[in-house]
Amino acid sequence: xxxxxxxxxxxxxxxxxxxxxxxxxxxxxxxxxxxxxxxxxxxxxxxxxxxxxxxxxxxxxxxxxxxxxxxxxxxxxxxxxxxxxxxxxxxxxxxxxxxxxxxxxxxxxxxxxxxxxxxxxxxxxxxxxxxxxxxxxxxxxxxxxxxxxxxxxxxxxxxxxxxxxxxxxxxxxxxxxxxxxxxxxxxxxxxxxxxxxxxxxxxxxxxxxxxxxxxxxxxxxxxxxxxxxxxxxxxxxxxxxxxxxxxxxxxxxxxxxxxxxxxxxxxxxxxxxxxxxxxxxxxxxxxxxxxxxxxxxxx
Numbered sequence: 121x122x123x124x125x126x127x128x129x130x131x132x133x134x135x136x137x138x139x140x141x142x143x144x145x146x147x148x149x150x151x152x153x154x155x156x157x158x159x160x161x162x163x164x165x166x167x168x169x170x171x172x173x174x175x176x177x178x179x180x181x182x183x184x185x186x187x188x189x190x191x192x193x194x195x196x197x198x199x200x201x202x203x204x205x206x207x208x209x210x211x212x213x214x215x216x217x218x219x220x221x222x223x224x225x226x227x228x229x230x231x232x233x234x235x236x237x238x239x240x241x242x243x244x245x246x247x248x249x250x251x252x253x254x255x256x257x258x259x260x261x262x263x264x265x266x267x268x269x270x271x272x273x274x275x276x277x278x279x280x281x282x283x284x285x286x287x288x289x290x291x292x293x294x295x296x297x298x299x300x301x302x303x304x305x306x307x308x309x310x311x312x313x314x315x316x317x318x319x320x321x322x323x324x325x326x327x328x329x330x331x332x333x334x335x336x337x338x339x340x341x342x343x344x345x346x347x348x349x350x351x352x353x354x355x356x357x358x359x360x361x362x363x364x365x366x367x368x369x370x371x372x373x374x375x376x377x378x379x380x381x382x383x384x385x386x387x388x389x390x391x392x393x394x395x396x397x398x399x400x401x402x403x404x405x406x407x408x409x410x411x412x413x414x415x416x417x418x419x
Contacts (some may be wrong), residue, residue: 159393163400167205174198181238188272191242195275198235202228203282204401212408215415225286232283233293239276243269258302265306270314273307278322301330317351317359320344324362328370341367355392357384357402365409374417381406 157173160166177194181187210224243250243265253261265273280300287293304326308319327341334340341363348359360380368377384406389399409416 158395158397160397161389161400163204163397163404166397167201170197170201170205174201185241186245188242188245191238191245192271192275195235195239195242195272195279198231198238199275199279199282202231202235202279206231207282207286208401208405208408229283229286232279232286235279236276236283239272239279242272243276254299254302258299262302262306265310267310270307270311273303274314274319274322277304277307281322281326297329297331301326312347313351316353316356317348320348320351321356321359321362324348324359325366328366338367338371355387355399356395357387357399357406360384361402361406361409364406369416372417374413377417378410378413381410 157166157170174194174197177190177197181190181194184190206224207228210221210228213224214221240251240254246269247264250261250264253264262273277300280296280303284294284297284300304319304322307314308323312319321344323344324341327344328337330337330340345359345363345367348356352359361384364377364380364384368374368380385403387399387403389396389403
């Protein structure tokens, strides 16, 4: 029996190693498969399929909790699913069914926070203690993060910022805004061209709510808008819709608002297959916003 024990332990260890290897390989494949969804022409199909894909990613993370590819896929996947298939329907419902819209907004907030947690875990995987350092001194903590971590900085900030926007009655969550600001500003500093202007598009919506911004918030947002359009070659609808919804409405510039949204709707969703789904979802929001002009602008 004593002679068999080491062999049994070795077999068990090898079995765990093979299992972890298989999980990591599958994780690598899943983490790199986002282009399949991104080029889809049927948003509803993606909305129906996403929960299964996200739960599969979570089940693999149980087996391999520090797999950065899976952690990034979870952070980005939950953020995008929450926005496109939970928050957007909630926004559209708000005028007709406030109770249902509130329920969906609450669900979206929980999904954003889940995405945030995966993003923080991804940053922690390479830098143990990062979250504690971030909460203690945000600006100092993010200086340790470099260009290779920009995807985590971006998606963590995006999820966290979206959760804060839906947490007006939760002062504890709203108080985290300086952490979001530190993450996204660091991402801008080390890779401002990330993902064809994604950081600039985020900042178009964020600048008007920045607590201690320098100068005019609308002017800062416009600079980010122009850079986002430049980096995307004018083929992404998101910066157009973000600027119209945030700045044009706040300035009550109805003509600009309408022109930007119509320009977003004119974008050919087939021009860049990898942006097809994002443009279809953003164009849906553009049409919804155009239908609310009487509510958004005071004559």
